[in-house]
Amino acid sequence: MASTEEIRSGLADIVNEVAGIPADEVQLDKSFIDDLDVDSLSMVEVVVAAEETFGVKIPDDEVKNLKTVGDAVAFIESNQAA
Amino acid sequence: MSSQRIVVTGLGATSPVGGDVPTTWAALLAGTSGARRLTEEWAEQLPVQIAARVAVEPLEVLERVRARRLDRSGQFALIAALEAWADAGLDAFPTDPERLGVAIASGIGGVTTLLSNYDALLEKGPRRVSPLSIPMLMPNSPAANVGLALGAKAGVHTPVSACASGNEAIAHGVDMIHLGRADVVVVGGTEAAIHPLPMAAFAQMMALSKRNDEPERASRPWDVDRDGFVLGEGAAVLVIESAEHATARGAQVYAEVAGAGVTADSHDIAQPDPAGLGATRAIRMALKESGVEAREIVHINAHATSTPQGDVAECLAITNALDGQTNQIITTSTKSMTGHLLGAAGALESVATVLALRDRVVPPTINLDDPDPAVNLDIATKQRTLPSGDIAALNNSFGFGGHNVAIAFRSA
Numbered sequence: 439m440a441s442t443e444e445i446r447s448g449l450a451d452i453v454n455e456v457a458g459i460p461a462d463e464v465q466l467d468k469s470f471i472d473d474l475d476v477d478s479l480s481m482v483e484v485v486v487a488a489e490e491t492f493g494v495k496i497p498d499d500e501v502k503n504l505k506t507v508g509d510a511v512a513f514i515e516s517n518q519a520a
Numbered sequence: 521m522s523s524q525r526i527v528v529t530g531l532g533a534t535s536p537v538g539g540d541v542p543t544t545w546a547a548l549l550a551g552t553s554g555a556r557r558l559t560e561e562w563a564e565q566l567p568v569q570i571a572a573r574v575a576v577e578p579l580e581v582l583e584r585v586r587a588r589r590l591d592r593s594g595q596f597a598l599i600a601a602l603e604a605w606a607d608a609g610l611d612a613f614p615t616d617p618e619r620l621g622v623a624i625a626s627g628i629g630g631v632t633t634l635l636s637n638y639d640a641l642l643e644k645g646p647r648r649v650s651p652l653s654i655p656m657l658m659p660n661s662p663a664a665n666v667g668l669a670l671g672a673k674a675g676v677h678t679p680v681s682a683c684a685s686g687n688e689a690i691a692h693g694v695d696m697i698h699l700g701r702a703d704v705v706v707v708g709g710t711e712a713a714i715h716p717l718p719m720a721a722f723a724q725m726m727a728l729s730k731r732n733d734e735p736e737r738a739s740r741p742w743d744v745d746r747d748g749f750v751l752g753e754g755a756a757v758l759v760i761e762s763a764e765h766a767t768a769r770g771a772q773v774y775a776e777v778a779g780a781g782v783t784a785d786s787h788d789i790a791q792p793d794p795a796g797l798g799a800t801r802a803i804r805m806a807l808k809e810s811g812v813e814a815r816e817i818v819h820i821n822a823h824a825t826s827t828p829q830g831d832v833a834e835c836l837a838i839t840n841a842l843d844g845q846t847n848q849i850i851t852t853s854t855k856s857m858t859g860h861l862l863g864a865a866g867a868l869e870s871v872a873t874v875l876a877l878r879d880r881v882v883p884p885t886i887n888l889d890d891p892d893p894a895v896n897l898d899i900a901t902k903q904r905t906l907p908s909g910d911i912a913a914l915n916n917s918f919g920f921g922g923h924n925v926a927i928a929f930r931s932a
Contacts, residue, residue, distance in 0.1 A: 456585075457585060458583070458585030479652055480651075480652075482651035483650065483651060483652070486647055
């Protein structure tokens with residue numbers, strides 16, 4: 439099980455790859471769309487990469503609820519395989 | 521329909537012989553080949569193992585995140601368009617977005633994006649297909665991305681007519697200005713099809729040279745030993761604008777786009793009309809539209825791809841279209857150096873034609889060691905000088921499907 443910080447850090451690397459935002463700017467309170475240059479198509483890339491990195495399934499219906507990095511970290515934390 | 525003059529005010533290119541226009545032009549004048557043996561593992565199983573890749577990889581120029589959202593063809597187009605835009609002085613001049621258009625062609629579109637995502641689909645499943653696939657692979661993607669980068673709102677177009685596409689984009693831009701739909705149009709073509717599938721497919725058509733051991737000698741238009749074209753990649757872009765608009769902003773003028781001729785053979789999907797009738801009509805139409813007389817033409821950048829049939833048919837078409845008034849014309853095929861850039865060919869060769877008029881010099885056709893006896897034109901085998909005074913030139917492009925587009929340029 440990855441810790442909160444491990445998940446944040448992993449997502450930060452993904453956002454850096456997809457949108458070019460420096461990883462240390464990808465903090466829990468940041469909005470993907472408003473703060474991190476992640477548009478709707480790039481968000482799909484982030485989700486697919488996160489699924490692979492953390493071994494979780496993020497349903498399409500859930501993606502709209504993941505507005506901030508914190509939302510995504512919380513979803514991944516609570517859905518990781520035990 | 522207005523009869524206003526249209527001028528070329530900016531040029532951009534990324535080609536097999538240079539990463540921008542100055543290096544490309546210097547390499548063409550020096551007779552430098554961009555063809556190489558392919559070193560990719562996939563090339564080993566192909567009958568054709570040579571191609572002309574761009575001299576400068578796009579990731580050396582474009583910022584990484586911008587590049588990863590573009591197909592390779594889109595990367596080339598954006599690089600060439602930004603160079604042309606800056607060269608025209610338009611990055612420092614406010615242009616009305618609603619009077620700015622784009623026409624950037626591609627022959628094949630985002631084929632490497634299409635195929636790499638198909639590989640991902642087969643190997644890893646549908647979830648691994650990129651959500652950017654469609655906006656990257658659609659043929660209008662390069663034009664649309666250039667339009668976004670430059671803020672073009674007059675109309676953004678993607679003519680598709682195989683190897684005539686680049687010239688057709690120029691013709692379309694000319695039409696937009698004549699019809700009053702735009703004052704400035706960013707026109708050109710791009711192609712990035714060096715991938716095993718298009719290479720294998722062109723080879724199956726017997727269209728490609730198999731001179732694998734001598735890549736730099738493989739593209740040899742009009743030579744008796746020519747055996748097909750060398751696939752090239754890259755993009756070229758011209759900024760064209762109404763002379764009125766160019767004058768008002770004090771722009772540099774390379775040349776005038778005097779007119780275009782666009783016809784179709786209606787003969788065969790892949791073979792050119794052996795009598796070159798469609799090409800003849802395209803050249804005549806370009807002359808009529810431009811008001812250029814046959815005797816004024818001193819230079820032709822020919823389509824001449826180094827295929828056995830096409831090179832000779834084009835000579836016939838030129839001779840017929842100009843009623844035999846060809847003694848004053850120095851013809852060349854820069855494809856002998858760049859290979860065949862398909863949908864970008866007409867654009868890159870128009871850049872070369874415009875620079876030939878400006879610098880009064882014709883780049884050589886390399887590898888023309890033993891001219892085909894059917895060739896009745898004066899082909900430049902070394903750098904040649906053009907006369908001073910008012911002169912005109914033609915650039916021809918023909919494509920699978922029977923498309924023929926000739927563009928007539930006048931010296932500035």
